[in-house]
Amino acid sequence: xxxxxxxxxxxxxxxxxxxxxxxxxxxxxxxxxxxxxxxxxxxxxxxxxxxxxxxxxxxxxxxxxxxxxxxxxxxxxxxxxxxxxxxxxxxxxxxxxxxxxxxxxxxxxxxxxxxxxxxxxxxxxxxxxxxxxxxxxxxxxxxxxxxxxxxxxxxxxxxxxxxxxxxxxxxxxxxxxxxxxxxxxxxxxxxxxxxxxxxxxxxxxxxxxxxxxxxxxxxxxxxxxxxxxxxxxxxxxxxxxxxxxxxxxxxxxxxxxxxxxxxxxxxxxxxxxxxxxxxxx
Ligand code: FDP
Numbered sequence: 001x002x003x004x005x006x007x008x009x010x011x012x013x014x015x016x017x018x019x020x021x022x023x024x025x026x027x028x029x030x031x032x033x034x035x036x037x038x039x040x041x042x043x044x045x046x047x048x049x050x051x052x053x054x055x056x057x058x059x060x061x062x063x064x065x066x067x068x069x070x071x072x073x074x075x076x077x078x079x080x081x082x083x084x085x086x087x088x089x090x091x092x093x094x095x096x097x098x099x100x101x102x103x104x105x106x107x108x109x110x111x112x113x114x115x116x117x118x119x120x121x122x123x124x125x126x127x128x129x130x131x132x133x134x135x136x137x138x139x140x141x142x143x144x145x146x147x148x149x150x151x152x153x154x155x156x157x158x159x160x161x162x163x164x165x166x167x168x169x170x171x172x173x174x175x176x177x178x179x180x181x182x183x184x185x186x187x188x189x190x191x192x193x194x195x196x197x198x199x200x201x202x203x204x205x206x207x208x209x210x211x212x213x214x215x216x217x218x219x220x221x222x223x224x225x226x227x228x229x230x231x232x233x234x235x236x237x238x239x240x241x242x243x244x245x246x247x248x249x250x251x252x253x254x255x256x257x258x259x260x261x262x263x264x265x266x267x268x269x270x271x272x273x274x275x276x277x278x279x280x281x
Pocket of ligand 1: 090091169213223229
């Protein structure tokens, strides 16, 4: 195992991106099964999950594979653990909006907290297919064509200017303290919410601002998954000089007890995430 393993994981994800993108076109139907979080799976999700499991486990330094679509961790010897959300924003596929793929590389067996992340990345299937990687403190944005990456932004940093905000969950389901914070933010930033976390986080990395899927009255643990969504996104945003929070502390510090654990997610510029934490009781 070496740090080269993280780069090999990124290479496998980039190489698979055109196939996953094609599956978003060809495999839009629903599967009969639900995933372990009780959500209906689309065929593209199941396809991407199988493809990534097979290819990521062939990397020498990778020993364990977990995904949002599976009950258990698949182990294949010694090595780092990879946690994958094969298609993030799958409910966007039917309406032809953006979707993504997320990966985190952990130096521990799963479940593990984000402090064990060695690197994280996502692919965004938008008008262009782009990939953002974070490793050893550097965040890079590339365009992916035919599975190859061409860097378009080196050393990505979240702009400190006024930016955009996107908050998930239904407004009547927001706790009063979060709603009061949202009312302040809507006076300052422009609303943009796509319904795919990757699309919503990528615009914050591009323009600045804040994305949140907060704790809800009906679901205090919120919706997004710690291992596959909260941790890798927290890692990328923090590496880009921003902040992540579960409302109280960095998402990366949240102890992990279950591979499908959920977590409230707030990520963005330091200023907005600090204010969010101050606003929550
Ligand atoms: P999806 O269910 O479509 O896969 O966790 C997945 C996710 O999308 C995120 O990408 C997105 O931010 C969120 O759920 C969207 O949830 P809402 O439909 O409640 O807005």
